[in-house]
Amino acid sequence: MGKIISIANQKGGVGKTTTAVNLSAGLGKMGKKVLLIDIDPQGNATSGVGVDKRAVKHSTYDVFVEGVSGKDTVVKTQFQNLDILPSSLDLAAAELEIADRQHRESILKNAVIELRDKYDYIIIDCPPSLGLITVNALCLCDTILVPIQCEYYALEGLSQLMNTVRRVKRSYNEHIDIEGVLLTMYDGRLNLTQQVVEEVKRFFPRKVFNTVIPRAVRLSEAPSFGTPIMYYDRAGKGSVAYMELSKEIDKKNKGV
Ligand SMILES: Nc1ncnc2c1ncn2[C@@H]1O[C@H](COP(=O)(O)OP(=O)(O)OP(=O)(O)O)[C@@H](O)[C@H]1O
Numbered sequence: 001m002g003k004i005i006s007i008a009n010q011k012g013g014v015g016k017t018t019t020a021v022n023l024s025a026g027l028g029k030m031g032k033k034v035l036l037i038d039i040d041p042q043g044n045a046t047s048g049v050g051v052d053k054r055a056v057k058h059s060t061y062d063v064f065v066e067g068v069s070g071k072d073t074v075v076k077t078q079f080q081n082l083d084i085l086p087s088s089l090d091l092a093a094a095e096l097e098i099a100d101r102q103h104r105e106s107i108l109k110n111a112v113i114e115l116r117d118k119y120d121y122i123i124i125d126c127p128p129s130l131g132l133i134t135v136n137a138l139c140l141c142d143t144i145l146v147p148i149q150c151e152y153y154a155l156e157g158l159s160q161l162m163n164t165v166r167r168v169k170r171s172y173n174e175h176i177d178i179e180g181v182l183l184t185m186y187d188g189r190l191n192l193t194q195q196v197v198e199e200v201k202r203f204f205p206r207k208v209f210n211t212v213i214p215r216a217v218r219l220s221e222a223p224s225f226g227t228p229i230m231y232y233d234r235a236g237k238g239s240v241a242y243m244e245l246s247k248e249i250d251k252k253n254k255g256v
């Protein structure tokens, strides 16, 4: 049965999508079967793996609103062992459209759970909010991976995120746990970065990944080519870091 990991932090621009795309592709390169789920209307994970949002038959909007199954929404990417449930812009309206439904927090779970034994990992790229769409991801996943940008106010908002996780744990998903906290856009030359790292380690003792993602221009270029970093700049530091993260996570999940 595949492990399901939500990439979540309601703060915008902290590296959620970059991590979702490159962790998925990294695990795929290691020979793991991976499903990436894009539940952000911006659809950056979808275009980041070279899938044209306008050309897909179904999207996660149809999963949330029209009751389309996960199976009928899956699209193969051109990258090793990597499939995706693509997103589309109309997903922005989904939250309102499902607001009055019964079991509205488990729509994604009910649609995706049948795919679970087809994959080793299912990675969900969450939008920058703690609304119903993100709550759907939290109800479905085993763990959450929290990217944190090494910047001023890095910890801002994390208490709300942790409160939401606790609420979901109490009501819907008692097994949810933290996979780890990932420091992104790290620049070791800055004193500020060091301070942030210390602060994050105090806030999340023993939860911070050993792998740290450096700031790397190539990581910000790759999405415009619809390509994960391992296929764009294989030997570069961004690629090496995300391969390391993939290994760190896979090793942990094997209990080695
Ligand atoms: N390690 C990195 N080095 C350099 N640029 C990065 C790095 N990680 C992410 N970026 C860039 O920073 C911007 C924000 O990253 P990303 O889209 O992954 O964040 P996000 O948390 O998904 O944002 P949103 O909250 O809008 O969904 C993007 O332009 C991305 O290319």
Ligand SMILES: [Mg+2]
Binding pocket: 016, 017, 018, 040, 044, 126, 127
């Ligand atoms: Mg994003």
